[in-house]
Amino acid sequence: MVAIAPFARVKHFLKRELGRGRWPPGRLMPSEAQLVARFGVSRMTVNRALRELQVEGLIERRQGIGTFAAPLHRVSSTLTIRDLHDEITARGHAHHAVVHLARRESASAAVAERLGVARDAAVFHTLIVHFADAVPVQCEDRFVNPACAPGYLDVDFTRITPTHYLLEVAPLWEAQYSIEAGVPTAREARLLGIGRRDPCLIVVRRTVSRSVPITIARLVHPGTRYLLHGEFKP
Amino acid sequence: MVAIAPFARVKHFLKRELGRGRWPPGRLMPSEAQLVARFGVSRMTVNRALRELQVEGLIERRQGIGTFAAPLHRVSSTLTIRDLHDEITARGHAHHAVVHLARRESASAAVAERLGVARDAAVFHTLIVHFADAVPVQCEDRFVNPACAPGYLDVDFTRITPTHYLLEVAPLWEAQYSIEAGVPTAREARLLGIGRRDPCLIVVRRTVSRSVPITIARLVHPGTRYLLHGEFKP
DNA sequence: GGAGACTACTTGTCTAGACAAGAATCGGCA
DNA sequence: TGCCGATTCTTGTCTAGACAAGTAGTCTCC
Numbered sequence: 001m002v003a004i005a006p007f008a009r010v011k012h013f014l015k016r017e018l019g020r021g022r023w024p025p026g027r028l029m030p031s032e033a034q035l036v037a038r039f040g041v042s043r044m045t046v047n048r049a050l051r052e053l054q055v056e057g058l059i060e061r062r063q064g065i066g067t068f069a070a071p072l073h074r075v076s077s078t079l080t081i082r083d084l085h086d087e088i089t090a091r092g093h094a095h096h097a098v099v100h101l102a103r104r105e106s107a108s109a110a111v112a113e114r115l116g117v118a119r120d121a122a123v124f125h126t127l128i129v130h131f132a133d134a135v136p137v138q139c140e141d142r143f144v145n146p147a148c149a150p151g152y153l154d155v156d157f158t159r160i161t162p163t164h165y166l167l168e169v170a171p172l173w174e175a176q177y178s179i180e181a182g183v184p185t186a187r188e189a190r191l192l193g194i195g196r197r198d199p200c201l202i203v204v205r206r207t208v209s210r211s212v213p214i215t216i217a218r219l220v221h222p223g224t225r226y227l228l229h230g231e232f233k234p
Numbered sequence: 235m236v237a238i239a240p241f242a243r244v245k246h247f248l249k250r251e252l253g254r255g256r257w258p259p260g261r262l263m264p265s266e267a268q269l270v271a272r273f274g275v276s277r278m279t280v281n282r283a284l285r286e287l288q289v290e291g292l293i294e295r296r297q298g299i300g301t302f303a304a305p306l307h308r309v310s311s312t313l314t315i316r317d318l319h320d321e322i323t324a325r326g327h328a329h330h331a332v333v334h335l336a337r338r339e340s341a342s343a344a345v346a347e348r349l350g351v352a353r354d355a356a357v358f359h360t361l362i363v364h365f366a367d368a369v370p371v372q373c374e375d376r377f378v379n380p381a382c383a384p385g386y387l388d389v390d391f392t393r394i395t396p397t398h399y400l401l402e403v404a405p406l407w408e409a410q411y412s413i414e415a416g417v418p419t420a421r422e423a424r425l426l427g428i429g430r431r432d433p434c435l436i437v438v439r440r441t442v443s444r445s446v447p448i449t450i451a452r453l454v455h456p457g458t459r460y461l462l463h464g465e466f467k468p
Numbered sequence: 469g470g471a472g473a474c475t476a477c478t479t480g481t482c483t484a485g486a487c488a489a490g491a492a493t494c495g496g497c498a
Numbered sequence: 499t500g501c502c503g504a505t506t507c508t509t510g511t512c513t514a515g516a517c518a519a520g521t522a523g524t525c526t527c528c
Contacts, residue, residue, distance in 0.1 A: 005511065019444060024402075031478065042513045044278075047480085055289065063479040064520030177464050181415040181435040181457030199433030199457070201415040210253055223415030223433070230411050239481065265508065276483045281510085297509040298490030 006041045011049035013039075018058055018069060025071040029059065032067075084130055084138060085161045093132040099157050100191065101127035107143075114206060115145050116213040124152045126162060129191050136192045137225050139184070142217040148209065166207070166215060173209035179228070180204075188220050199223040240275045245283035247273075252292055252303060259305040263293065266301075318364055318372055319395045327366040333391050334425065335361035341377075348440060349379050350447040358386045360396060363425045370426045371459050373418070376451040382443065400441070400449060407443035413462070414438075422454050433457040 004012070014029070023029050030038070035046040050067060053059045060068045088095040106120040115123060124144040129136050142162055144152050149169045155162075182202045183189075189196045203219040238246070248263070257263050264272070269280040284301060287293045294302045322329040340354040349357060358378040363370050376396055378386050383403045389396070416436045417423075423430045437453040 007511075033478085042515095044514090045512060048511090050479090061479065062520085064477080064522080066478060175465070179413060179435070179462040179464070180460070181433040181455070183433055183457075197431055199415040199417055201413070201435075221415070223417075226414070228413040230413070231409070241481075267508085276485095278484090279482060282481090284509090295509065296490085298492080298507080300508060 006039065007045045007048045007052075010035060010039055010041065010046055011052060014049065014053060015058065023069040025069050027069050029067045029069055083161055083163050083167075085164065088130070088132045088137070091132070096131050097158050097161070098129045098131070099126065100129065101125060102153055102157065104146075104153065111143050111216070114213065114216050115143060117145060117147075122146055124149075126152075126157065127191075128157055128162070130161075132225075135225060137221060139188045139191050139220040140217060141188075141220070142215055144215045145213055148212060148214045162215075162217075170209040170214055173207050173214060175205055175207045177203055177205040181223070184220050192220070192222055194222050201226055201228070240273065241279045241282045241286075244269060244273055244275065244280055245286060248283065248287060249292065257303040259303050261303050263301045263303055317395055317397050317401075319398065322364070322366045322371070325366070330365050331392050331395070332363045332365070333360065334363065335359060336387055336391065338380075338387065345377050345450070348447065348450050349377060351379060351381075356380055358383070360386075360391065361425075362391055362396065364395075366459075369459060371455060373422045373425050373454040374451060375422075375454070376449055378449045379447055382446060382448045396449075396451075404443040404448055407441050407448060409439055409441045411437055411439040415457070418454050426454070426456055428456050435460055435462070 017023065032043055032046045032050065035049075036043050039046070050059065050061065054061055058070055060070050062068070082090075085095050103125060104122050105125045107115065107117055107123045109119055111123060112119045112121060117123060124146055126140070126142050126144070128140045128142075130138040130140065140162065144162075144166070146152070149166060151169075152162075152165070155165050180202050181199055183197055184192060184194065184200050186196060188200075189198070192200075194200075200223055201221045203221075204217070205219065206216045207214045251257065266277055266280045266284065269283075270277050273280070284293065284295065288295055292304055294304050296302070316324075319329045337359060338356050339359045341349065341351055341357045343353055345357060346353045346355060351357060358380055360374070360376050360378070362374045362376075364372040364374065374396065378396075378400070380386070383400060385403075386396075386399070389399050414436050415433055417431055418426060418428065418434050420430060422434075423432070426434075428434075434457055435455045437455075438451070439453065440450045441448045
């Protein structure tokens with residue numbers, strides 16, 4: 001017999017009633033003082049429940065005004081992108097990687113701009129194909145800022161994925177990415193063993209650590225062999 | 235000149251030092267009592283900072299043991315999927331929709347199973363193409379559980395998107411979705427005005443409200459005209 | 469009528485203290 | 499040696515009160 005914590009009781013009540021439509025989107029909800037009176041708990045307890053619901057995006061709060069049911073027009077969901085090696089092995093397949101390119105290059109204009117380095121500055125460039133069992137599932141074309149990961153080219157990428165290594169070198173970072181469908185380049189098609197016009201899921205990710213760009217990567221997945229999964233839970 | 239709230243100071247300090255690698259993943263971090271002494275604030279203030287970092291996934295806390303830097307192997311990011319109408323208008327385009335199908339059908343085996351209804355039970359089926367200005371950007375093939383949205387077929391989908399309507403009828407829900415690249419069906423290609431082999435971003439979404447399935451949707455986007463954007467910020 | 473002061477209500481935050489519960493360590497006892 | 503209880507440290511949570519700051523309405527005075 002476990003007693004539910006008071007803040008959880010308040011939170012659960014509000015969540016349930018929101019789900020029932022007691023307060024339609026945009027409607028004013030009970031104030032903290034009213035909830036304090038209703039549940040017989042202290043204001044800090046009510047405040048915690050409300051703050052957590054706010055973080056979860058279920059309510060909006062405005063100082064001086066009140067608490068409102070959130071308009072749930074935007075559907076914000078978490079998409080977990082795991083390290084590819086972990087993901088493949090977690091599904092019971094064997095992962096291996098083939099390194100087709102790992103060298104120092106001078107940055108093209110486009111790469112220099114996105115990596116925040118000077119034109120023609122040295123950058124690291126790797127091109128790696130990842131396999132699940134014997135099937136190629138990802139072609140990873142990546143540029144790395146040498147200032148952030150000087151030892152990048154010394155890594156054995158058949159054993160450690162670039163993502164894994166970069167996470168160790170620069171532990172905290174921000175990433176922006178876009179996901180689209182497209183066709184592979186001729187080289188990508190050849191490396192993945194697919195047709196030039198076969199649809200691919202293309203993820204372009206740019207990673208920044210403490211406002212210094214670390215890496216930009218183009219990840220091309222054959223459409224028939226790779227899925228992104230997501231879940232949304234209020 | 236705005237003073238930073240004490241809990242934010244503590245949080246920011248911990249975040250910065252985590253980013254610097256002061257506590258590598260798995261390492262024991264300062265206890266609440268130590269942070270209280272260091273910052274001269276009350277324990278509740280420190281506790282709030284730590285709790286928020288925990289929610290953000292940067293640290294792990296274990297009662298009786300201590301606080302630990304989180305192993306940042308998994309990369310969890312939020313992907314926001316907004317209502318298509320809002321997204322198109324927010325970009326300065328005009329949205330309109332053409333309804334190609336809106337009727338009651340008997341559920342096929344596959345639909346019945348995924349919607350949680352009996353085989354041959356009545357379900358609602360809509361097929362709608364969404365345009366940004368005059369360009370088709372999404373083909374929305376959707377089945378709806380009539381028990382959750384009895385009035386679904388009476389909605390004017392040229393004015394209200396199905397997502398928007400369903401959000402009003404059933405305000406809180408959970409969704410699972412998969413994102414993949416593929417080719418459109420012959421009908422989808424015709425409706426979107428694209429080639430039969432053009433790559434498309436296909437989102438399949440299943441929505442559940444209080445453990446009752448509401449709707450399953452297949453959203454097909456021409457690869458050249460639609461992107462998903464995401465961001466990850468620790 | 470209009471401007472400004474005042475008031476009431478809201479959320480945002482902090483404090484000092486308290487008790488509970490989980491976990492490790494240490495001492496004593498069989 | 500091995501087991502058990504006491505101690506201590508940790509996080510988890512709650513309380514009652516306080517002040518700050520944003521907002522809206524009202525009231526007064528010009």
